[in-house]
Amino acid sequence: MATSGCMKVTKYFLFLFNLLFFILGAVILGFGIWILVDKTSFISVLQTSSWYLRTGSYILIAVGGCTMVMGFLGCLGAVNEIRCLLGLYFTFLLIILIAQVAAGILIYLQRDTLKTEMSSIIHDLIVTYDYEDGKNTSCETTWDYIQRSLQCCGWTSYQNWTENALIKNSTNEYPCSCMTNQTSSNGFCEYKGSLESAVYKAGCMQGVESWLQDNLGIILGVCVGVAVIELLGLILSMCLCRNIQSEDYTKVPKY
Secondary structure: OHHHHHHHHHHHHHHHHHHHHHHHHHHHHHHHHHHHHOOOOHHHHHHOOOHHHHHHHHHHHHHHHHHHHHHHHHHHHHHHOOHHHHHHHHHHHHHHHHHHHHHHHHHHHOHHHHHHHHHHHHHHHHHHOOHHHOOOOHHHHHHHHHHHHHOOOOOOEHHHHHHOHHHHOOOOEEEHHHEOOOOOOOOEEEOOOOHHHHEOOEOOHHHHHHHHHHHHHHHHHHHHHHHHHHHHHHHHHHHHHHHOOOOOHHHOOOO
């Protein structure tokens, strides 16, 4: 009797955990899609040039999708006490957990490379920035938005813009988004007086890194939450699978 009660508790706990697991998988899937389609934040600057970020977004989408499928299998196997489904669920869940740990370690080991690549992407954007050629990209528009929102100019300082070809040939023009008295214009604007008094002096590096760290913390928090649910799912599915006496396929719902 006690064993039967324990089985029921384990079964319904596993069902609840996998329901949460399914929801968290949907959140991870959403993060991956957001990285790919976002056009209004610093992510859009990076994802058009960095294969690291694009690859990471595809990994998040794949992991999120698989997580949702595994959550569904776990719910179905737990409620109907189907050992083969629980075994399949356990196997794929273990593979996903190992893949997540490996991806986390890889990102940690490559953090300096990612930072260097980010600086290189922004440097190339500043050097080639040109609204007058009629070929302005979403990256240029986004970078203007970032400078205006963070009230910064350039990557490390406003002096970075002196490497732009058009700025070199101009005596009183600078990006409008760098200027303290401009709130909506993109491209280049004329300034009066000294350059130091007309533009933001601080570079955007610190603000952008802070923004990325804040968003990365949310993503990592979700991933850690999913990992905890995965471990609980592994333990509960193994306990339930070991205590199922025999298969009863009549419990599988017919559609």
